[in-house]
Every structure is written in structure tokens, then in C-alpha cells.
Amino acid sequence: MRLGRVAMLGIGLVNGSLALALRERDAVGEIVACARRQRTRERALARGLCDRAVADPAEAVREAELVVLGVPPAAMGPVAAAMRPGLTADAVVTDVGSVKAQIVHDVVPHLPQPALFVPGHPVAGTEHSGPDAAFSTLFEGRRVILTPIEDTDPDAVRKVRRLWELVGAQVDLMTPEHHDRVLAITSHLPHLIAYTIVGTVADLERQTQSEVFKYAAGGFTDFTRIAASDPVMWRDVFLSNREAVLEMLGRFTEDLVRLQRAIRWGDGDTLFELFSRTRRIRRAVIRAGQAYDRLPVPPDRAADNGNGEEDEPTTRADG
């Protein structure tokens, strides 16, 4: 696969990493990045994420055969509208947004050829954002979900699929609505909960708070990392995937209240039964290749677990 000109609208962690990965494989003729802020354009150029960086979406997409929308969800529609005057008739357009139904709804009306729009979501990222966070191996071994709609051109889907496979990802297809439901539980709800608990700590009196930081290795650290994710993007995700997030949040809250009650009434059996069940889920995630088991685990990945005479076999068998 060898592409001519590619336009990256937004050049942060995901688009920047895609740009680096494509250039490393010499798979692209020219990359034109578009970013509103001058500093972003300067950093993208300095890090070699693109050949040119411009502020105007229409200018960025001129003569591009592939356009990758990589702005926060709520900006997708406006950016699509702004790029339209420059778009060539046969350009394939894709995006990397974390929600899909709302983005399809917002972007399609602005495209001259909706059939050439292939909505996508690389399930990969870090808590860092912006062009300085980009790295070329971000997608290796990760999943990318494409959500073509009824009218989408199969050749356009093939082109975008090959793009992601080229940079090391595995591609799956599903409907936008199904994507939003699955990601609500695997990604959106975990982020919401992490944001909440870190916020709860932020409201504690200053004295307790500084102690929380000192003893964060007991489990809190992982939450702070997730809750350090890009605030603009995540605001948009929750607003754009409202229904699925609220539904999953409802299930979670019911389950939490049940545990709260078990704690209050000293019901150890309910707690033990659940805690044993969740341990098995970890093994299923490891088997699905989405986590790695290491034994022993280095200290900087550790959560407080105490010890004891375990009633479960050790998890060495997982590795």
C-alpha cells in the first residue's frame, strides 16, 4: 500500500502516531496536517509528523486521497463542514473518534460523497495528548473498529482497513450503535468512574489529600492515570454517547449499592462470591490478549494486595 497525499485534520496523539507509523513504512507521499493552534502546528512539524501544517481544513484536504479526522467528537461536524470546499470528489474520509453514531450523524451531511466516509475508532491511546505524545508503535497489536453504514463503498472500507493493518492493528467491523454500546462499558464507564474517584479525592481536606498522594500505590494510581486523559475529548464522548453511558452507569450503580449493603450488613459471602468471579474475568481478558500477566510483577505496576493463605490457586497458570 502506497498512498499519495494524506490530510490529518487534528494532529494529536492518534493522528500523530498514525503519521509516524505511515512514514516509518514509507507508505505515504505527503502528509498535510491541520491544526487550529499555531503551537500544535509547530510541534507537529518539529517532530516530523507532517510535511506541511496549515490552519485551514479546506486547504489541508486539497488533492488528498485520504482524509483522517482526528479532532474531539464535537468538533468533527464543524471540521467536516470547513474542509468541504477543498475536498476532491474521490477522497476517502475516515475518523478516529471514540464514539461513532453521533459522529456519523454530524459528519455525513457535510460530505459530497457520504459513501466514501468510513467511520473508525482505533482502541489505543495513552493518558497523554497532543503531537508530543505521538509514537509510531501505538497501534501495534491493538484493535481498530470500523463502523461502515449501509451505503458505504466497500472499496473505501478496504482502503481504510489496509491502512490500519499496515500499522500493525487488527480491524473489526460493526455498526456504529453496537460500537457505542460496547465501548460504553469497556472504555467510557471506566473513564467516568476514574474521573469521579479522583475528583472525590480532590475535594478532601488538604491534609488528607497529601497523604492520599503518598499512599496512592495502594490502587489509586491507576485511576489517576486514566483520569489524566484529555478533558475536551472526554467531555465530548460522554455527551455524544449519552444513552449507552447512562444505561451502563445504571447497571454499575445498582451493583455498587448491592456491595454497599453487603458491607454495611457484614455479608461476607456476597463479597467473597463476587471477588472470586471477577478474578476469573481477569483471566478471560488475558486470554483475549488484552492484558499481559507477569509474575513477579515489577513494583511500579503494583496494586496493594496484601497477602494471606490464598484460597484460590496462584495465578501463575494464567501466564
Next chain:
Amino acid sequence: MRLGRVAMLGIGLVNGSLALALRERDAVGEIVACARRQRTRERALARGLCDRAVADPAEAVREAELVVLGVPPAAMGPVAAAMRPGLTADAVVTDVGSVKAQIVHDVVPHLPQPALFVPGHPVAGTEHSGPDAAFSTLFEGRRVILTPIEDTDPDAVRKVRRLWELVGAQVDLMTPEHHDRVLAITSHLPHLIAYTIVGTVADLERQTQSEVFKYAAGGFTDFTRIAASDPVMWRDVFLSNREAVLEMLGRFTEDLVRLQRAIRWGDGDTLFELFSRTRRIRRAVIRAGQAYDRLPVPPDRAADNGNGEEDEPTTRADG
């Protein structure tokens, strides 16, 4: 520091790691481990965590100058009672339990010399448990909290402090009640929430569930790791630190309901304001040395973050 005979009551992740660390430094004459289950004793001997392994607590502590209680919280009292017949008059006793007030309450009545009991909690661990999970560097750079009570002998505190410093930890002192309040938010509540969300997934229909595992890298993975922790220990932690956990859980639930409302009513400002605040908390945790910032972050530590034209500076300045 050179100890004579040390008794480890329970020889799982924490006591096993302490044993390895002490032996590596040639800081101990003999380690006698006590475990109820034969398989645990065999694994402890096979991995070189101890010189002898016995089933009877009283036999284990005979002529030991230091006894480390490393069983689940609810087993601390019964094990202390069982070891009493073998305990020498001047033996220092400590523990590694994740709650402190309840353990002090349960253990002290069984000790001939309560002044020689130094309650402790190494804030270190992994999601693995049992003797096979032990590794000698578990405590390096970590915190250990000691919670002596009014009558505790200062020399006994000094001895236990030096023990932990020897294996690389930094030691802090506080009251048992204060410990339980701080750990309720840094460790117990994060575990409760992780257990809950992983349980919520376990209740989804099978089809959705298998997809959850495939796309777990979007944030869910971190929760499954925490929720794989030892079920017996964590059941005991929640039952033993009930009041502090319920109080922190109440705060968390209020905050979560506020976010739920913001999502339902499309209140983006409330979401953005909180998400920006939590990003700053991450920096504070990194400054406190309890997390490490890496840029770029390798894919296997990544959470889904998407990208976008960030409105915050990139976090390179944290590194």
C-alpha cells in the same frame, strides 16, 4: 541489622517477598514459615522463602525474636491466639494487614506483652497472591505505615522500622484509625469500584462480554487487574474497615450522581471542569513519587485517550 529466628505466619505475596528480601541481604538467621495448607508450605520451601515450614502457629514462633503476621485480616486474631503457647516473652510481633484498628482490636488480647506488638502495613503488592507471587524487590521505594498504640514499646517500633528500611521501604507512623481512613480512599474504595465494574461486565450477556474482552484496552484492563486481587483478603478488608469505606463510598456516590446528571442534561461545562481538575491530581501523584510518567508510553500500559487539538499543554512537563 541481623536477626536470629523470624517466624512468618502466612507465607504469601507479602511475607514471602519480605522473606526473600531479608535472605538476599543475609539479615536473618532462620525463617520459619507457618501455613495451614500443605501445598503452600511445599511451594514456600521450594522457592526458598523459608528454612522450615510448619502447620502449627505455636511451633512456628518458638524461639523467634520477630513474628510477622501475614494472614487475611479476619484470621489475625485466631492465629495470634493459636501461636501464644509458643511465643517467647521478649518476641516482637508485627503484622502486614491492610486494615489496622480492627486487627489491633483482635490481636492485642491474645498477646502476653501487648507493648511488643507493632501493627504495620506495607503499601505494596500485586494482583497475584500466594508464595509463587513473592519477589524480593516488592518493597523497594514503597511506603510502610506503622500504627503503634499508646503503650507500644519504642524499641519494638525501632526494630520493625529498621526491618522495613532494610528492604528498601520508607516508614511512616500514624494512628490505626487515621491509617484506616486514608487507606479507605487510596486503596479500599478503588478496589471496591474495580470489583463492581468487573462484576457488572460479568453479568452482561455472553456476546457483549466476549467483545468487552477484545476491546478491554480502552480502559477496562486496569480494572480487571485490580479486581483480580485476593478475594479472601479483600472480603476481610471491607468487613474490617466498614465505617471508613462506607463514608468514602458515600462521597464517591454523590459525586457520581452529579456527573450522571451532567451527562443526562448535556452540561459540558461541569464535565470539562472536573476532567481538568483530575488531570492536575495526576501530576501531584507523580510529584509524590507514586507514579512514573513516560512519554511515549508503551502500548501495553495504554488507556484509550483518542486525540484532538488539546486545550491543555501536553504533559511532557511532568516527566
